[in-house]
Structure formats: C-alpha cells, structure tokens
Amino acid sequence: MPFDGNKWMDKKMVSYSEMLKKITQVYPGLMKVSDKSNDTSKAYKVPGFVGQIGFITSMSENFCGSCNRVRLTADGNLKVCLFGSSEVSLRDVMRDGCTDEELLDVIGVAVGRKKRQHAGMQNLAKLKNRPMILIGG
Numbered sequence: 001m002p003f004d005g006n007k008w009m010d011k012k013m014v015s016y017s018e019m020l021k022k023i024t025q026v027y028p029g030l031m032k033v034s035d036k037s038n039d040t041s042k043a044y045k046v047p048g049f050v051g052q053i054g055f056i057t058s059m060s061e062n063f064c065g066s067c068n069r070v071r072l073t074a075d076g077n078l079k080v081c082l083f084g085s086s087e088v089s090l091r092d093v094m095r096d097g098c099t100d101e102e103l104l105d106v107i108g109v110a111v112g113r114k115k116r117q118h119a120g121m122q123n124l125a126k127l128k129n130r131p132m133i134l135i136g137g
C-alpha cells in the first residue's frame with residue numbers, strides 16, 4: 001500500500017488474482033474459507049495443512065464498502081480511513097471539556113463522512129498522508 005516513505009512502485013505490486021494463480025499452480029487444492037462481513041482479508045486454506053492464509057487486497061480489489069476500520073493516532077486524531085488525509089482531533093475536543101455524548105457525535109460525524117472507496121490505485125501514491133508508522137497498525 002502506498003504510504004509516505006515506503007517507496008511504493010506500481011510495477012512491484014502483485015495483484016490478488018496473480019497471487020491466487022501462482023499459489024494454485026503449486027497447491028491446486030487451495031480453497032476459499034468463509035470470511036466474516038467486515039473482515040479485511042480474504043481467507044484460504046490448503047486441505048491437509050494447519051492454518052490458513054489471508055489476502056489483504058486493498059490495491060487490486062478494494063473492500064472499502066465493508067471496511068469498518070478506524071484508527072486513533074498517538075497524538076489523538078481519529079482517522080476513518082487509512083488512505084484518507086482527513087483527521088479529527090479527539091484530543092482537542094476532549095481537552096475543551098466535551099461530554100461523552102458530544103464526543104460520540106464528533107466520532108459519528110467523522111464516520112458519516114467516510115468515502116465510499118479509496119481514490120484508486122493510480123491516484124493513491126500521489127496523495128499526501130501520514131506514513132503508516134505514524135498511523136498505527
């Protein structure tokens with residue numbers, strides 16, 4: 001994923017379909033495991049093996065429509081999308097003495113403004129955003 005500082009290069013990206021194709025060539029029994037409605041990864045397993053693998057396909061098959069992930073950064077900002085530059089300072093609202101209900105309202109408005117999907121693979125790398133190390137994983 002193209003975050004500031006990770007030297008993202010489109011041509012080095014391996015898409016979801018390419019990964020599936022390559023793994024299936026070696027493990028033809030690779031099978032889909034059911035995912036929960038807001039999972040961020042697509043789970044698979046190979047019969048006879050312990051464990052499973054998951055693909056996080058943000059770039060080649062985005063799942064923003066079912067994503068319910070939000071981040072609270074160490075400096076108190078709420079991000080409703082990893083790739084969104086918009087942030088709301090919950091720290092400032094709390095330092096101003098808001099009530100719990102007012103804080104919930106601020107969070108609700110921010111979540112309500114969340115975009116339907118990210119800007120698309122070709123545009124993401126050009127957007128200004130915090131590096132992942134300053135967002136939190």
Ligand code: SF4
Nearest residue numbers: 064067081082083118
């Ligand atoms: S780009 Fe944003 S909305 Fe889409 S999956 Fe990532 S964090 Fe969720």
